[in-house]
Amino acid sequence: MPELPEVEVTRRGIALHLTGRIISGVAVREPRLRWRVNASARDLKGLSVRGVARRGKYLLIDCGAGHLIVHLGMSGSLRVLPRETPPGKHDHFDLQLGDVLLRLRDPRRFGAVLWSTGRVEQHRLLAGLGIEPLERNFDGGRLHTLTRGSRVAIKQLLMDAKRIVGVGNIYANECLFQAGIHPRLQAHRLSLSRCARLASEIKATLRAAIRAGGSSLRDYSGAGGELGCFQMRYSVYDREGLQCRRCGTPIRRVVQGQRSTFFCPACQR
């Protein structure tokens, strides 16, 4: 699930429930995630959660003396649950906070839970990250600068976190469709005006997805609802062979960098 909108919705959901609470313990049932989980009760117990920030697809739980860096990988999800909730098969990590706990479920184990002291933005995983697409300073001019001299396909540039964070495979496909740009176009061939169009479609698409997910925020707490029920109605993603919603031409699928790319050959040039 997790691209920037899902991570941002998760951030808001858990911030609501965790901020101000005191960490009472940690449970690591499976430390072998993307990197070995290094968070321990010894470091965390007694600290209070000051807030939850996001950098790209990383969640940064501010505990004062350090940050808990959480990444959801391909299949991770976080929930706030009552303390006694029995863990399921892929529930690898809990942060205990009195009568509730924050639980990470991650079947594929591509996620991460890392304890970081010191300046979190200097952490090796965060230091080299690119621009946040929803920040004010991301615009057509900035995207134009980023694309200069780059011969990679624009879709691959959008997904390169060293340049722009948070845009994964689904939203890269969707944004390029909205902007009428062919995913294989070399980045440096985009004019300033097309960059402006693309930058604004990126913002609009991500914001719409966050809005769609925001409506399910309350599901972060309690045993009931599943999150991730905010599937947007995709224009091209996973629609190979189906008619383009705009012009009726069959959507095509190609592979770029071992990832599926979906596009309308008529609308995107």
Added chain:
DNA sequence: CTGGTCACCTGGAAGC
């Protein structure tokens, strides 16, 4: 530096 490929894991769907 850039650009391209691989590896890490599990589960679900499709194919035979």
Added chain:
DNA sequence: TGCTTCCAGGTGACCA
């Protein structure tokens, strides 16, 4: 039904 194959929303490490 059961086995095999393919595919999946991420990204750091490694190579030429």
